Amino acid sequence: MTMQWRSGNRIRLLENGEEFFPRVYGAIQRAQQSLLLETFIWFEDEVGQQLHRELLAAAQRGVRIEIMVDGYGSHDLSSDFLASLTAAGVRFIWYDPRPLLFGMRTNVFRRLHRKTVVVDGEIAFVGGINFSAEHNSSYGPQAKQDYAVEVKGPVVGDIARYVQQQFGSEQATRRWWGQRSNPLARNPTPGDAQALFVFRDNDQHRDDIEQHYLDMLRTARHEVIIANAYFFPGYRLLREMRNTARRGVKVKLIVQGEPDMPIVKVGAELLYNWLVDAGVEVYEYIRRPLHGKVAVKDQQWATVGSSNLDPLSLSLNLEANLMIHDRQFNQQLRTNLERLMQEDCLRVDESQLPPRSWWQLSKSVVVFHFLRHFPAIAGWLPAHTPKLALVEPPVQPEIETQDRVGNDSQEAKS
Missing domain, CATH: 3.30.870.10 (Endonuclease Chain A)
Incomplete structure (x- = not known):
């Protein structure tokens, strides 16, 4: 996939979690069609829980959501935490999950280290900030100094297409983007910045x-x-x-x-x-x-x-x-x-x-x-093809089974 410089973008610098998280949450709250998110770290702390709530609310109002999270950086996410998302229709993908060996993580190399969010193909976030409380100054002396950008303009289309390709969602891409005209076409130059989305993989874009x-x-x-x-x-x-x-x-x-x-x-x-x-x-x-x-x-x-x-x-x-x-x-x-x-x-x-x-x-x-x-x-290190593991939604009990249990219980009482 080849990227090009795109003109006519508006780019906002976001410093630390205090600036980054509210902008991301606000974009999710305004989402109408689709949301793509990939991150290295997602913790179940106050920041991760807030993101969880915003994603659930968006999914429940019909927004199509796809998420890919690294299996090393976010290995502590609980089953209940994920089940509530997948039950709401969120497509959740683990990047290269591995079982523990003697209580230790073994999937050290070739990690998904990107942090990108794309909402409705209109706005994107790119940077180094993970979804964890340690990016807020309130975390204390170990709070991290970090940066991200909020982007609007033609380069958002490049970011969205790339992320969707990594998620293996080409059919979904055609369906989502075909539901209405591309919003970028209505506002092709929201700003004056030229931008190029550059990525590193272990295939044709190594350096x-x-x-x-x-x-x-x-x-x-x-x-x-x-x-x-x-x-x-x-x-x-x-x-x-x-x-x-x-x-x-x-x-x-x-x-x-x-x-x-x-x-x-x-x-x-x-x-x-x-x-x-x-x-x-x-x-x-x-x-x-x-x-x-x-x-x-x-x-x-x-x-x-x-x-x-x-x-x-x-x-x-x-x-x-x-x-x-x-x-x-x-x-x-x-x-x-x-x-x-x-x-x-x-x-x-x-x-x-x-x-x-x-x-x-x-x-x-x-x-x-x-x-x-x-x-x-x-090149001598493990060069396996990383596994993408789709998290299936929890199995819902059938209505007939519920009714039968209810009737049996009523008969027992009588």
Whole structure:
């Protein structure tokens, strides 16, 4: 499936759950025909329960709903939680569910990591925010800093068609979209932004998102800001960041300073010497865990999505980013990231770099060779075709059986 740049879109930046969840819930409440949702994590906390209620209400008023959830990230969803959805007519699909082995999850690799929502083919949401309370600031010190976008315009059609294709719902697609004229045709240009939906799979689009990052760095003239939660990219991207900084472009990188997983910072720190030596400015976000996957270039280019710059996202997981050409959006995201760097980050200077030693040099050599060859190494990992498991609705008792039980009970009483 080939995507194209689409003009005439309106794109809204959404920061954290406080902005994201109300917009998604509002779109679901206004849904009339169809709703598509895929996510890595869906928890049965207050956020997940609210989503559950909104989906039930939409299904009960006749909205066709399809959901695909990752079998690793959302493995704790209860049977009752799902049964109430499927009983209301929701089509629920597990992406690659696996039984536990000695109480442990074994389906670690090749995860569904996308977070997309499409409502009525009119509005879409793309980003890195999962459906869990940890994306709200009220969650506490471990609340995640993250981003998503709300999109209206022609690119929504591309997103919808792609997601429907992944759900295996082509016949349903023709039926849903054929019920009335495409609303995008009535309002083809709700905004001025150009947008391109880019995805990563394990078939013909293995490095599409990484390639857009590489092209962005090669064409940058003034400044690049990358904020990425899990930063441990391949050799090509690291080399291009260094080359971009060396030719005079300001390259700024925001990574986790208070990570949710300690190994994240350990991996990033191994790269600090190599990056800082070339002129890359490295900032550690220390207010709380960083979960964002965003970037801006110069005055126009930006991206928001689900893809980290690490081996899992770049070589294994199913990801989706929106590439955006729009000065207003670029400035809004840039201002946000500049505020983060100024108020909530510590810049890594030479005094904080790991000491230069033979041991440090040896570790760096191993790391760089690993990064350089990881895509080939990943090919040795389990490359099975992931199973899509449709959750069947609960079996309803037959009316005749209920009547018979009622009559027998009445006879027993008499």
